Amino acid sequence: MRNMTEAQLTEVVLERYSNTPDARLRTVLQSLIRHLHAFVRDVRLTESEWIAGIEFLTRTGQISDNKRQEMILLSDNLGISALVNMVSAGVAEGATESTVIGPFYVPDSPERQWGESVLLRDGEDIPLLIHGRVLDCDGKPVPEAMIEIWQTDSNGMYDIQDRSQPEDNLRGWYRAKPDGAFLLKTIRPTSYPIPTDGPVGVLLRATERHPYRPAHVHAIVSAPGFRKLTTHLFDAEDTYLDSDVVFAVKSSLIREFKRNDSPEAAEKFGVHGPFWELANDFVLTRIG
């Protein structure tokens, strides 16, 4: 077919993808084509707007490398990541809710021992101790659970953004004990601006949106037989809880970091002086 109306063109394109052997891929691609074509028709996209979009997406890919993932950041900023999380998390009633992974996750971070700190630089920071158990929805301990955490340093930067930090600073994974218990040691996270020196920064300025995320500790909790949980623990005192630039806050993930000045408690957790304390269980969803 050579002389087509707008609607016919969309049907021809869909038809051309109809031989895709993998049924799920076919469904996803045809739906994507349908919705992107509807967008172009709805706004009557011009050629100069189209090329601006092409160049924006190209730069978003080009600025990404093994330490920066601007395409995830873009997805986060359009609320797509939060929506994907919402439609696909599959978290059972009573389990800890999930949220977006964000652009700063690094695979293969180092293992940390019980109560060992992920803070690798010197400083007078008050430690944050996160303790609790990994449980199933019936309240039973989950064996062989692993908890991976990552977060910003007190300057609001992740290690991979900031050459002044040691590699793997504020990043690492812990094995829970057979009864599900864990003790994680870090520092209290701070709110921070997402990177604004790339295409997403251009988008933020053009749309007059602030770049801030409320303070949080990222966590991935996994165990055999359970759905992998990707989540955050947000600081209840943060200013940006209601305007998170990436739309990832859920009420059930907001936590009070409590100051503990008790020398006995400090001794029990193996720290000196006052510390921030967060008692938090992770509740996982059983597969099948």
Place this chain on the structure above:
Amino acid sequence: MRNMTEAQLTEVVLERYSNTPDARLRTVLQSLIRHLHAFVRDVRLTESEWIAGIEFLTRTGQISDNKRQEMILLSDNLGISALVNMVSAGVAEGATESTVIGPFYVPDSPERQWGESVLLRDGEDIPLLIHGRVLDCDGKPVPEAMIEIWQTDSNGMYDIQDRSQPEDNLRGWYRAKPDGAFLLKTIRPTSYPIPTDGPVGVLLRATERHPYRPAHVHAIVSAPGFRKLTTHLFDAEDTYLDSDVVFAVKSSLIREFKRNDSPEAAEKFGVHGPFWELANDFVLTRIG
């Protein structure tokens, strides 16, 4: 708002973009967000599908450089470029129709003189002479018109894909005479596969689509006071006219390249021996 339904999340994201000062940008972004969110909800996109999409788009940007534009190729392959062309070309009744620009356009190509060939390498190729006038919709000559052409060599590759070709081979722009007349000299184009060594090749294989485009000469025709025309001239004898991988064929752009064996005609056009001939006027749309 922290605990949202899927529909509420979309509304919150849209609201967060509502302060965009540029009204057109606001309209385009909000429509894009609405349609992308609808896509995610419709197919219940999973996190692993989302990350596969992120990685695909990232690679598409990363493989692009000043000689390769894989993001345009992707847009072409999803029929988006053809649709944008359809909704925004604004070609007047009676004017030459436009089509996609494709990923192989290079700005600032060299000027060629009347009848000078854009073929820069040696060889026994039979020349293709394209002659005609640049006219307005009333059939009057358009003064100060420029015609830029680019195409593949006989091996199906553009100069920027193929190190064996001289730089700017089969690429250049001509000034029309005051009466709109032009004489372009090239070779007959061939059908060719789009590049399949990048993400778009992965897409083609996964969807079992062939990678071929029907033979064509690209042209951009511009003149003061007229809409810039981006178009192709397709070879009527080509096999792929009805299955162009990028959906860009329009019947009105299909041309007969006629063999001319007349020594007198050859002399008139300044060539030796037989040649392919295409008599073709470009008809431009006046602005305003």
